[in-house]
Amino acid sequence: MDDIDRKIIDLLSADARRALADIGQNVGLSTSAVNDRLRRLTAQGVIRRFTLEADPEALGLPVLAFVWIALPEQADEAAFRALAADDPAILECHHVTGAWSYLIKLRTQSLAGLEAFLATLKARGMVARSESVLALSSAVPDTFVPKAR
Amino acid sequence: MDDIDRKIIDLLSADARRALADIGQNVGLSTSAVNDRLRRLTAQGVIRRFTLEADPEALGLPVLAFVWIALPEQADEAAFRALAADDPAILECHHVTGAWSYLIKLRTQSLAGLEAFLATLKARGMVARSESVLALSSAVPDTFVPKAR
DNA sequence: AATTTTGCGGTCAATATCATCCATGGCTGA
């Protein structure tokens, strides 16, 4: 990981379909040198996948919500994590510092989707308390990267 | 936007470098039909950009924090938004419902970076109160998509 | 009512671009 690697990642994150020769010119390397570095970066797992950013509204997912979760004492934390990992609506699920256990970021078609999600959690005894916060608008252009797998 | 468009986006989000012919086979279209749809989707802005997901730790950004911001009464909200949009550390900045004004998601090299960010906000009179929450671990594999532009 | 026009979405074949791989050799620092 040197500066050139970082620049390659920068360029590719701006446009993942950019040609290797093009990148080479920008970083001062030959096509094959860039190719070598790319292979190394993906093999090492520095680059996880090539993907795309889409317009969430166009995909019918206008509701963005953050949900704080406090797990009950006896909750099966592993099961909770598995649930979060499987649900395509849950884009992020972080164990966090502070008064709450987890912070979940999710995207749904409608508020009904959010309600259904909370109901599922409750039904499985996976929530002692929760608090949902809706995102109204975003200062940083809001993007949507579909969940991996 | 029909089901085929959605499936194309699904396939490409899993691997943005997948060949058009491959995608065509999966959705039952010819290569050029897929190409046309892709061009249309990007022209319409449904697809915003092709990008990559990287390992945040490998890039030297291990600290993930969520920061609640309450703006002062007299704050210049436009300036605040501009600041958020410009700072590469701020990955998201949502105007939210509830007791706080904004929820910011940011990634930094270290806690010092978080502190510096908060200091900047304070110095510019852009924060009445704030509360920072650190992400410890993630149930959904934690990814990092470098900020656009 | 019948016919023409138009646009959309598709196929197919030809072409140009591109990634990929390989062999060779130069340079540099341990």
Added chain:
DNA sequence: TCAGCCATGGATGATATTGACCGCAAAATT
């Protein structure tokens, strides 16, 4: 000296991209 990194150039096979053409359905025209 050796290992790592890179340039160069050519060969090869994938791949994107383009253009010519077709079918169909809705709208417009006769």
